[in-house]
Amino acid sequence: MADDLSPEFCAALREAFERAGYDADSVLRLLGESAHAALGRGEPEPARRASRDAGPLGTLVRLFLTADELPEREVRAALPWPSSVAAGLVRVDGDRVRAGLDVRPFGDHQGSWWVFADLDAELGGEVRADHVLGIGHASLSLARATIRRTVGTVLDLGTGSGVQALHASRHATRITATDVSARALALASATFRINELDVETRQGSWFDPVVGRRFDQVICNPPFVVGPSRIDYTYRDSGLAGDDASALVVGALPEYLTKGGIGQLLASWLHLPGQDWAERVSSWLPGGVDAWFVQRDVAEPDLYVGTWLKDAGIDPRSAAGSARASAWLDWFAENKVEGVGFGFVTIRRTDGEPRIVCEDLRHAFDDPLGLEAAGWLDRIDWLRAHSSPDALLGARLKVADSVVLEEVSGPDDEGWEAIVRRLHLTNGPGWQHEVDELVKSLLAGCRGVLPLADLLDLLAAAHGVPTDALIIAALPLVDELVRHGMLEPA
Structure with a gap:
């Protein structure tokens, strides 16, 4: 097989595919979104229907993508012949032809x-x-x-x-x-x-x-x-x-x-x-x-x-x-x-x-x-x-634009009380972090203006907690939020 899939054969096959328009975009246009999606689920019938009477492109779709048995004369018109048989690309049984290999278009945005x-x-x-x-x-x-x-x-x-x-x-x-x-x-x-x-x-x-x-x-x-x-x-x-x-x-x-x-x-x-x-x-x-x-x-x-x-x-x-x-x-x-x-x-x-x-x-x-x-x-x-505490405390950070704060509240005697506060990254892998009121307040101040150390000083004073204890608790969390792209260097 390796000798039969020669550079000469591959060049001839490429020419045939280009002539038929057998590429990712053209196949999608021919089949349409629905039939193309069905084919991806292993449901070939919509693609068969969409590719009937579609010339060489339709032939190649039904030969390689829906794996149909086709008349030899139809396949001869779409592929280099008889080299396709010699290369094992197709299998011939009488006047009927099936695919011998899977050859399909595959694309990216380029x-x-x-x-x-x-x-x-x-x-x-x-x-x-x-x-x-x-x-x-x-x-x-x-x-x-x-x-x-x-x-x-x-x-x-x-x-x-x-x-x-x-x-x-x-x-x-x-x-x-x-x-x-x-x-x-x-x-x-x-x-x-x-x-x-x-x-x-x-x-x-x-x-x-x-x-x-x-x-x-x-x-x-x-x-x-x-x-x-x-x-x-x-x-x-x-x-x-x-x-x-x-x-x-x-x-x-x-x-x-x-x-x-x-x-x-x-x-x-x-x-x-x-x-x-x-x-x-x-x-x-x-x-x-x-x-x-x-x-x-x-x-x-x-x-x-x-x-x-x-x-x-x-x-x-x-x-x-x-x-x-x-x-x-x-x-x-x-x-x-x-x-x-x-x-x-x-x-x-x-x-x-x-x-x-x-x-x-x-x-x-x-x-x-x-x-x-x-x-x-x-x-x-x-x-x-910024691995040293001083370096991280000196950094100016801001909350990424793609981060939202989700709050779930339950009823209490005075109306509603937040029972879950969750940061959610709305793009990428969608990281989520549950936070408390202190962290919520800290992140509200992360606008890229004040160093982290100043924000923690202000937060400690406002909530009556020791600054050193707050720093010890905050630095690992800040590290994780930066690693997940939820806090960014300003």
Whole structure:
């Protein structure tokens, strides 16, 4: 397959796609918002109806996006022929043609790409051991959580179909993509060729292909699935037991970063009795790094196993599915696993005093987390420069424009009494902090005019409390509010 997805074939396929208008915006225009959304939910019929009699674009939509079987003459008119058959792009049965690979347009606000991948489980049943994922939820989540500042070099570790490298092409001068799977690199290389991108590809396990090198940014969607030590599918299984794969990447990644370089990855971690998950993941880190662990979900073992069986196209009700589920759940029980945490990790190599923060962020929000990750690092730098009490007390701070104060009141003898006061960041990840009347008064004075020390003096006098005690209580809270972007340097 790798030889058949040649530069010449990819160039001819790109020309055919451009001629048909097979790009992200044109597909959306053809289908309309409703049918496009239905397709994303796995409901193809509205897209079939919208793409009928739509010429070559409609043919490509029904071939690759709704996975229909089409007449050969119709497909011949839309694709380079017979090279599409030789490359495995399509499969011919008599005079009927089906997709052999998943090739779909994928875009961001700057334009559109095409991504080669294997057909997913819904179309082909149980996937092969070296199955290559396309544009999935995890890859999209990582892309949205990645910092997009201009850098010289990026490493896409475990590139799969090449999605992260595509995004990196917007902000990096040079990109290296690695994978342990030869099939993944073949499809990723085709992705890079058809999009006319110059990406270095290297095959090997973990960091072996880039030993001795350092990068400004490392992006990784590793095989982070938690369970016994086995490899059923290379896209999700590492051969390491439990959360050892995530621990390996977190622990080794800083060695491959330039000074100030940033690593970002998806990861999973075990929830065990008597152990805080934050202590567990923090123990994976070497020294000399800032790190931000964001827990987006925690799954119970039963749900976790069922979800990943279905992801591979295995019916949990079948004999094979039941056997696999039983062995997996036995492993969870033997290791006393109460749940599996999942989330994002941002790591930066630093010469300063490291900051390591682990936070739960399981509520829904819309803004890309990458913007918050970049802001978090900037705010950590500011806090490090103001790490002494005198420096922080001398700072002039203001409440961010996107912060609102929500109050919930209950009835009392004199009318209404506030029982909950909550700061709410209305953008980004929507942080929330419950505050008391003293904190409310302090923040009311944070307008960027007076130093924090003067505000605390005034607050202490107004409420009859010792200034020193107020300072001791206020500084950790101010640190947290700055870190969450709710207080800003004036």
